[in-house]
Amino acid sequence: MLTASRIAVIGAGRMGEIYARLVDQHPLAELAGLVCHTEPSAERLRGLFPVPVVSGGDLAALSAAVTGLDAVIVATPEWAHLEPVRWAVERGLPVLLEKPMAGNLTEALKIAGLVEAASGLLTLCHIVRFDPRYAALRQIIAMGNVGAVRQMYARRNADQVAAARILGKCDPAFWLTPHDIDIMRWITGAEVVSVTAQTIAGGSAASDGLFTDLRFSNGAVGRIENSWATPPAHHSRNCLFDVQGDAGSVEVEAWSQGVVLRGSDDRATSPNTTEVCEVNGRLVGACANMIDDFVQVTATGRNPAVSMQDGLATIRVADAISRALTSGGSVSLVD
Numbered sequence: 001m002l003t004a005s006r007i008a009v010i011g012a013g014r015m016g017e018i019y020a021r022l023v024d025q026h027p028l029a030e031l032a033g034l035v036c037h038t039e040p041s042a043e044r045l046r047g048l049f050p051v052p053v054v055s056g057g058d059l060a061a062l063s064a065a066v067t068g069l070d071a072v073i074v075a076t077p078e079w080a081h082l083e084p085v086r087w088a089v090e091r092g093l094p095v096l097l098e099k100p101m102a103g104n105l106t107e108a109l110k111i112a113g114l115v116e117a118a119s120g121l122l123t124l125c126h127i128v129r130f131d132p133r134y135a136a137l138r139q140i141i142a143m144g145n146v147g148a149v150r151q152m153y154a155r156r157n158a159d160q161v162a163a164a165r166i167l168g169k170c171d172p173a174f175w176l177t178p179h180d181i182d183i184m185r186w187i188t189g190a191e192v193v194s195v196t197a198q199t200i201a202g203g204s205a206a207s208d209g210l211f212t213d214l215r216f217s218n219g220a221v222g223r224i225e226n227s228w229a230t231p232p233a234h235h236s237r238n239c240l241f242d243v244q245g246d247a248g249s250v251e252v253e254a255w256s257q258g259v260v261l262r263g264s265d266d267r268a269t270s271p272n273t274t275e276v277c278e279v280n281g282r283l284v285g286a287c288a289n290m291i292d293d294f295v296q297v298t299a300t301g302r303n304p305a306v307s308m309q310d311g312l313a314t315i316r317v318a319d320a321i322s323r324a325l326t327s328g329g330s331v332s333l334v335d
Helices: 014-025 041-044 059-065 082-090 105-117 132-142 161-165 179-186 286-299 308-327
Strands: 005-010 027-036 071-074 093-096 123-126 149-156 190-200 209-216 221-227 239-245 248-253 277-279 283-285
Touching: 005 014, 005 082, 014 027, 014 071, 014 283, 014 286, 027 179, 027 286, 041 209, 041 283, 059 082, 059 308, 071 190, 071 286, 082 093, 082 105, 093 161, 093 277, 093 286, 105 123, 105 308, 132 179, 132 239, 132 248, 149 179, 161 221, 161 239, 179 190, 179 209, 179 308, 190 308, 221 283
Parallel strands: 005 027, 005 071, 071 093, 093 123, 149 221
Antiparallel strands: 149 239, 190 209, 209 221, 239 248, 277 283
């Protein structure tokens, strides 16, 4: 009989709190502790979860407060992954790490080196793989229904407020693009061999965008559009994924949540029904599917759905995008 895995969440911001709820509700998991940034956040979380909650990112305090851990989820910002992973790996704990693997290639390679030296296990929060719509896309392609994949187009747009969180702290090439780099690799089984990229206003402006062209080892090409040019608003078709093959095509209408609310001012809003949604008091959706995969990995020892090498391959492409923006030309990923 399987016993519940005791899991701590390091980085209990918006996503970390969701992950904590998902661990707490899982029949094969037990939420053991939380680490957050500020004491006011810690106080609020203590009212939600009956477990030790430490503030200030204090991993020593977590060590003192929590024993018998089986695994760790690291949900700190992109630029603050290395030390929490080091802490977990030194204790022999499997890690589910928020995507991207790091805020730059150098730190990602350090993380990979730590995990490999310890013969540890690290998997990534490439959450789109756990969205049933994208799983269906991959299955359609695997069944040969579109023939050989020739071109892919992904749009994943945000807004000025969302971008303000990362601008000046993290290269935008490591922000939104990893989602669709990973999906393009996943559905084709091919690696990126060259990259070109351009921005609207340099890539670090408050109103800007990043547009990337990828060529894959199987001959397919991919284009990724990421824009944060506009203020927050309800934008139709702000997220989509198209695939054209030599025998057909397939489209993921990723912008649609299936529900649109229009108020008296005619402003439209949509609740999130695909990534995380509450049904009868329980969270369901892609996040729940991802946490379930990690819990099953910790409980049974099976391989995770997303490997560390998947995360590292995605970071290498993001790094190439960044270099392409600097050089203004094409960057090869082939030695």
